[in-house]
Amino acid sequence: MNRTIFCALAAAILATGCGQQQPPPPAPARFAAQPGELLHFVPVAEKLVALSFDDGPNDPCTRQLLAICAKEQVHVTFMLIGANAEKHPDIVREIVAGGHAIGNHSYSHPRFDQSTPAVIREEITRADTVLEKLTGQKPVLMRPPYGLYGQDYFEICRDTGHVVGGWSASASDWNPHTPQELAGALLDQLAPGAIFLLHDGKETNDGPHRVASVQSVALLIPQVKARGYRFVTIPELQAAAVAPPAAFANGVQLLGVQWPERTAASKEVALRMHWQLPAALVRSSAHVWITLGGAGGPFTLDCGLPHGGDVWKETESLKVPPPAFQPGRYAMRIALGLGAHKRKPLPCAGAWAPDNKAAAVPQPLVVAPNLTVEASP
Numbered sequence: 001m002n003r004t005i006f007c008a009l010a011a012a013i014l015a016t017g018c019g020q021q022q023p024p025p026p027a028p029a030r031f032a033a034q035p036g037e038l039l040h041f042v043p044v045a046e047k048l049v050a051l052s053f054d055d056g057p058n059d060p061c062t063r064q065l066l067a068i069c070a071k072e073q074v075h076v077t078f079m080l081i082g083a084n085a086e087k088h089p090d091i092v093r094e095i096v097a098g099g100h101a102i103g104n105h106s107y108s109h110p111r112f113d114q115s116t117p118a119v120i121r122e123e124i125t126r127a128d129t130v131l132e133k134l135t136g137q138k139p140v141l142m143r144p145p146y147g148l149y150g151q152d153y154f155e156i157c158r159d160t161g162h163v164v165g166g167w168s169a170s171a172s173d174w175n176p177h178t179p180q181e182l183a184g185a186l187l188d189q190l191a192p193g194a195i196f197l198l199h200d201g202k203e204t205n206d207g208p209h210r211v212a213s214v215q216s217v218a219l220l221i222p223q224v225k226a227r228g229y230r231f232v233t234i235p236e237l238q239a240a241a242v243a244p245p246a247a248f249a250n251g252v253q254l255l256g257v258q259w260p261e262r263t264a265a266s267k268e269v270a271l272r273m274h275w276q277l278p279a280a281l282v283r284s285s286a287h288v289w290i291t292l293g294g295a296g297g298p299f300t301l302d303c304g305l306p307h308g309g310d311v312w313k314e315t316e317s318l319k320v321p322p323p324a325f326q327p328g329r330y331a332m333r334i335a336l337g338l339g340a341h342k343r344k345p346l347p348c349a350g351a352w353a354p355d356n357k358a359a360a361v362p363q364p365l366v367v368a369p370n371l372t373v374e375a376s377p
């Protein structure tokens with residue numbers, strides 16, 4: 001079933017005003033972000049992960065990065081600035097020749113939240129024109145500068161045919177960090193379907209501003225491969241998508257849940273939930289229950305859906321202090337209530353929702369005696 005029909009069906013179920021009594025919506029056959037929708041995390045059945053780089057092409061960092069990717073035989077995604085591509089057409093051709101994917105990152109890198117819809121549209125189409133002329137292909141992905149949306153941004157991307165290129169993991173590489181710190185921060189956020197954000201350029205400036213980011217990639221790739229992962233481009237990641245593990249009535253989809261693989265020195269545990277939310281959803285009306293059954297439980301954690309507003313804020317990170325947990329194994333269920341039914345769980349379908357009442361996360365949470373937390377295979 002395609003996504004449009006699925007959403008219409010979900011809306012029809014809600015329109016009856018008794019979502020809890022209605023059968024749950026059928027889960028989509030496959031997750032697919034359409035033009036005007038956000039792609040920031042992809043449910044996949046294999047250990048696939050995508051690296052993406054913003055603000056290139058840059059001299060010298062982009063070529064340094066291309067050399068690392070060639071040595072490691074890894075394909076990545078470059079979100080290019082149109083003005084930089086005009087300045088370095090040869091580097092753009094080297095990116096394409098290396099088998100990498102290209103996305104649109106605006107023509108001149110303005111803040112879209114301070115731009116008019118007309119300027120946003122012009123920035124997107126002008127960069128498209130430059131990139132299509134150099135590569136022969138119009139980019140499918142559009143990542144807004146600084147990750148910031150602007151007025152009518154999603155509608156404009158729907159019109160121009162772009163999927164919004166988000167990410168699920170970053171290491172704040174625009175701030176000073178060592179390559180080791182950057183690689184470590186990204187490794188902590190590794191999960192099948194993750195999209196990593198790094199930079200090979202700095203807005204429209206040339207120069208070695210992103211040397212630490214480039215060096216971090218050389219450290220990161222072997223460690224990610226050693227954990228059994230394969231690197232793909234973002235379009236390849238989307239092509240490998242499977243059905244979301246849980247789809248709630250009215251179109252909300254849970255794409256994945258992450259416990260950190262290990263948080264040995266951490267004072268708290270960050271549970272990360274990756275959601276795909278319909279644009280029209282009133283997020284503030286949502287209530288999420290997380291039930292942990294097991295050694296010290298059962299107990300319930302409450303939170304909302306991500307606030308949204310920019311591409312950084314689509315993954316909910318819920319901090320849980322370790323003393324809340326007794327050592328042991330915990331089974332985890334996620335339920336969602338919305339709008340008038342905020343206090344009643346919505347029906348839910350998908351591989352994680354065999355009873356249609358909540359998403360039962362298949363990986364148990366394991367709390368070791370020293371209160372470190374890890375996901376169990």
Ligand SMILES: [Zn+2]
Binds near residue numbers: 054105109144146
């Ligand atoms: Zn940027």
